[in-house]
Amino acid sequence: MRNLFCAVLIGLIALPAAAQANERQVSVTGHASIERAPDMAVVNLGVTHKDKQATAALRQTSDAAAAVLARLSDLGVAERDVQTSSVSLGPVWNKPDEGGPRVHWGYEATNMISVRLRDMEMVGEALDTLVSGGANRLSNIRFTLQDNQEAMDEALRRAVRDARRKAALLADAAGVALGAAVSISESGGGSPRPDRLAPTMMRSESVPIAAGEIAIEASVSMVFQLEQAE
Numbered sequence: 104m105r106n107l108f109c110a111v112l113i114g115l116i117a118l119p120a121a122a123q124a125n126e127r128q129v130s131v132t133g134h135a136s137i138e139r140a141p142d143m144a145v146v147n148l149g150v151t152h153k154d155k156q157a158t159a160a161l162r163q164t165s166d167a168a169a170a171v172l173a174r175l176s177d178l179g180v181a182e183r184d185v186q187t188s189s190v191s192l193g194p195v196w197n198k199p200d201e202g203g204p205r206v207h208w209g210y211e212a213t214n215m216i217s218v219r220l221r222d223m224e225m226v227g228e229a230l231d232t233l234v235s236g237g238a239n240r241l242s243n244i245r246f247t248l249q250d251n252q253e254a255m256d257e258a259l260r261r262a263v264r265d266a267r268r269k270a271a272l273l274a275d276a277a278g279v280a281l282g283a284a285v286s287i288s289e290s291g292g293g294s295p296r297p298d299r300l301a302p303t304m305m306r307s308e309s310v311p312i313a314a315g316e317i318a319i320e321a322s323v324s325m326v327f328q329l330e331q332a333e
Contacts, residue, residue, distance in 0.1 A: 127329045128285060129273050133266025137258045137319045141246035144226045144314070147188060148233060148241045149215035153195055157210040161192055164212035167237035174236035175218060178229055184219035215242065221249065227310040234310075246314050258321035259289070266325040274329055282328030290324040 150167040154160035175185055192212045196205040220226050230241070248254065267284075274281040 127279075128326050129270050129281075129329055130324065130326045131266045131269040131273070132290060133262040133264070133269065133323050133325065135258045135261030135265055135321050137254045137261070137321075138316045139248060139251075139254050139319065141248060141314055141317050142221070142223060143249045144220045144223065144244060144246050144312075146218045146220060146226075146230065146241070146244045147215060148218065148230075148238045149188075149213060150238055151211060151213040151240050153209055153211045155209035157192060157212075160210045160212040164214050167239075168214040168216070170237040171216065171233055174233055178225065178232060180218060180220065180229075184221065186217045187214065188217045189213070189215045213240070215240070223314060226314075227312040230310045230312070244312075246317055248317065248319075251319055254319040255321065258319050259323065262321040262323045263287070263325070266323055267327075270325065270327045274327075277329075278332055280330040280332045282330045285326040285328055287323060287325045290322045 148171075150164050150171060152160050152163040152167065154163065172185065190213070192210060195208045195211050197208045198205050218229075220229055226244075230244075234241075266287075267281075271281050
């Protein structure tokens with residue numbers, strides 16, 4: 104019992120010191136952004152057709168999609184860079200001019216394809232060729248990096264430097280010295296995002312494309328110990 108009492112007493116005495124140590128810390132968040140020119144375009148395009156018969160709408164769309172896939176192969180796009188993203192078939196309704204209930208007209212079939220184009224110089228030409236080959240729907244195009252690890256690593260290093268800079272600034276303003284880092288954790292970022300348009304464009308005969316730059320962002324949260332200034 105006496106030993107237990109002594110242990111509890113020692114713990115109670117140590118609590119204020121531990122609390123004071125925790126209070127002498129500063130928490131900061133560092134941010135960084137790295138701009139890179141993209142080296143790959145991801146295009147979502149496809150084919151859609153309407154017909155009064157569901158089978159006819161689906162057949163027309165399937166034939167046109169097959170033609171688009173053949174064009175992609177002719178362009179040298181690898182099979183691993185082509186993926187069907189969605190296939191749909193649904194009713195088409197006509198609304199009478201003077202109100203009243205909708206009238207069933209027929210069906211609409213859609214086949215969407217996601218394509219990775221690794222040659223940035225051929226993006227505009229590829230779009231022109233695919234539309235000529237039967238694609239009549241383009242949902243979006245985005246630019247990215249085939250491998251963003253180097254940029255992500257550099258963004259993290261800069262985010263850590265930014266966090267340390269902020270901590271040093273706060274410590275100096277408070278009249279204390281910045282000690283060692285107590286903890287560090289990644290707190291978000293890392294996804295490439297469109298940044299700004301480049302001054303030049305890649306052009307085909309009918310489809311101008313501006314690739315611009317993308318930003319790789321990183322954020323870190325850090326806790327530093329604070330010490331008495333000498």
